[in-house]
Amino acid sequence: VPFIANSDSDRKAMLARVGVGSLDELFADIPAAHRFPKLDLPEPLSEMEVVREVESMAALNLRASSSAWFLGAGCYWRFTPAVVGAIASRGEFLTAYTPYQPEVSQGTLQAIFEYQSMAARLMGMEVVNASHYDGATALAEAVLLSGNHTGRREVVLPAALHPEYRQVIESYCAAFGYSFVEFDGDPKTAKPGDSTACVVVQLPDFEGRIWDLTGLADAAHAAGALLVVHVDPVYAALFKCPGELGADLATAEGQSLGNAMNFGGPFLGMMGATNKLVRKMPGRIVGEAKDAEGRRGFVLTLSAREQHIRREKAVSNICSNQGLSMLQACVHMAAMGKAGLRAVAELSWHKAHYAASLVAKAPGFSLMPGEFFCEFVVRTPRPAAEIVERLESRGVVPGLALSRYYPERTHELLVCVTEMCTKAQIELLASSLEEAVR
């Protein structure tokens, strides 16, 4: 059996030392009638065979790297420099666990501290935790935090919030009688009242639109509510970030910072807060500390918020963090740096706007109005799902047919353009769309 070190003679010696005659005897406490059941699993494979089998499965998937790729909608095809994988695949990071013993975990702890530092600046927040499962759960936890902080149970959400995020928020809030009020389009039309726990803004929203949020924080605070801004971290590298917009809580999907699409996970939930809220914030947090000789080190801190100390009074049940995904984001932010991540945002903006201008000229296609960053909605002359199906198998993935989430929105396509799309691919998109409806 692979990965089991001991030989039969080792086992024999060990059993003798334990004082039992056989391995089976070690399981005497297990109800005899159910002990050692027959298992219907396929025969074991060698390493060579499992590689063959899994490679053949992977080959069945459509790959962004071999297509002209314009599908985003919460999961982004973006550039990751080689250093990210080289560092994250080091066994010292990959096969360590939660840094409960700080003296032998300073690598992980300092990396978390650096992630917190860079992410805090990127989002403009005073403090950032060591991460959540993904953007959707980070946002759901921010909503729960807002409810617990304000004692209120109404949440104001954008109608154009990512539909899956909306569903996750509803799942997380199921036991506490929350009600949800929507605003359409411009967040400044949100009307927080005296039962509002928080106003949530997604920036850019699910349809790619961006908004000037000046004054929104004041309006939320005047009503006694918190402002929660869920931001695309690449957007925040160029445009006003949640902190500058007055957010009390910021969340983000950090997948596009050095994490592959991976068919939807693992992703990286980012959460930042003002200092005022830090002791109510869920998740692991690392802080600076000193040893007896005055040397700087890092420790898990403020753990009185967490489940292993507070049990049923903890602010959340979250126990792990997305350690490796967070490390990848950390190395990515360090490697891309100030200018690199800004350049990614600029390339995405210009390429997306170029793509939009070409698509708008295609007969029968038109753009939805409004300012956007790198995703935009196109009205299509034929059902968008048909166009997608037609083009997908020709190596052009033109975007998301919105009917996937909104059955009635049959003629709308959400197109995403990142720095990965070349001019030739953008032109191919426009010509392919034209052809697909001809």
Added chain:
Amino acid sequence: MNLHPEKLIYELSSPGRQAVALPRLDVPETAIPKALLRADNGLPELDELTVVRHFTRLSQKNFSIDTHFYPLGSCTMKYNPKVNEKLASLPGFTDAHPLVSDAHAQGSLELIARLQEYLAELGGFSGVSLQPAAGAHGELAGVFMIRAYHLSRGDAKRDKMLIPDSAHGTNPATCTMAGMRTVTIPSAEDGGVDMAALKAELDETVAGIMLTNPNTLGIFERNIEEIAKLVHAAGGLVYGDGANMNALAGVLKPASVGIDVMHYNLHKTFSTPHGGGGPGAGFVGATPALADFLPGPVAREREGRYELFMPARSIGRLKSFYGNFGVLVRAYAYVRMLGASGMRRVAENAVLNANYLRVLVEGSYKLKYTRRCMHEFVAMGDVAEGIHTLDVAKRLIDLGFHPPTIYFPLIVPEAIMIEPTETEDKEALDEFAAALIRIAEEAKTNPDLLKKAPTTTPVGRLDEVAAARCPVLCYRG
């Protein structure tokens, strides 16, 4: 271990440096509205070699499974096969988008569907979801399902969850997130659930019980069938916390002894790497009565094609998309390499290794429960006057071992919770036991060695109290 102080990334930053060059803009520019722009995104500026050296040096300040014996109790720090990493990084998976049509994701969907099937078989469950991103997330799914089940029957008064004091710490916090009250059930003399205390709580408000089995004492709950019968008779359900499934896979199907819904941690039993804290992956399995409530979407095969669907009365989504797919690839490869016989060998060797280690150290360390253990056992670190578990743990570091889990479970004073796993060989166990025995001696003869430990690490013991009192959580340069 790298003992040299390593600067922070911001301390290495210098204006004008850049590691990564991006392609030139190849399309016409479009003006960006100035009012929306920010002045400075605050990220550091470094060249590529500096980034690589910095993070490589940081990595050398870690103990890890690849470098050290890492016997954290209840964490199952087994070897993480390298082939898993190779497979998880296949471009067919890493470059796969979750929102392509099912027809273009057949590889991913097949892998999910097959893994669902294998893991269901190991537990004896009929419905499975791989959506949870971690063990605690799987617990959340399970407790939401129990809540939804009772509500679906018009039974709104069941808001009390029973939790033995030997359960994992996440269990009570999970119940709070599902709006439930928790009642702690004490342990009996033998380390199992106190049956009288359990019976006293079984009324019409009981939603269920959350049972970690083997529990955090490393002891198998022998009354499991009786407990399930009593809880079911009272109208409650039985949740199985499968964090310790490494002792049971191939040995017992939890559903066969009355578990209704259960999670496993794929980063424990199924060998996926812990990554310094995650990402993990959760599996949640359920018996027929609860399967319709599973979180979704989940995968299934229909007429030779794989597809996603939402269970009929699903508690909904618990994260975006379909789970931590990259972690599922690793778990899939592991189960395929082991098969049925391999899974049983894993449990057997994990339990043998734990018992062997227990016997080696029991002359030097007190054990609150001397029964034969499963995959882990709990010793006590107060081996001499004035010596605490923390001192023993820190001295272990100087002798080249990652300490076990300490001060948990809470019900054992000065707890040292040791889980060697099946992937360690006899020599590693012998060396670790010898170190523990040596430390117990040193505690009497030269306690300073323990009190001043560790001395072989980049930093000594850190002042955690001061760190929490005036928190510094970001670089402040």
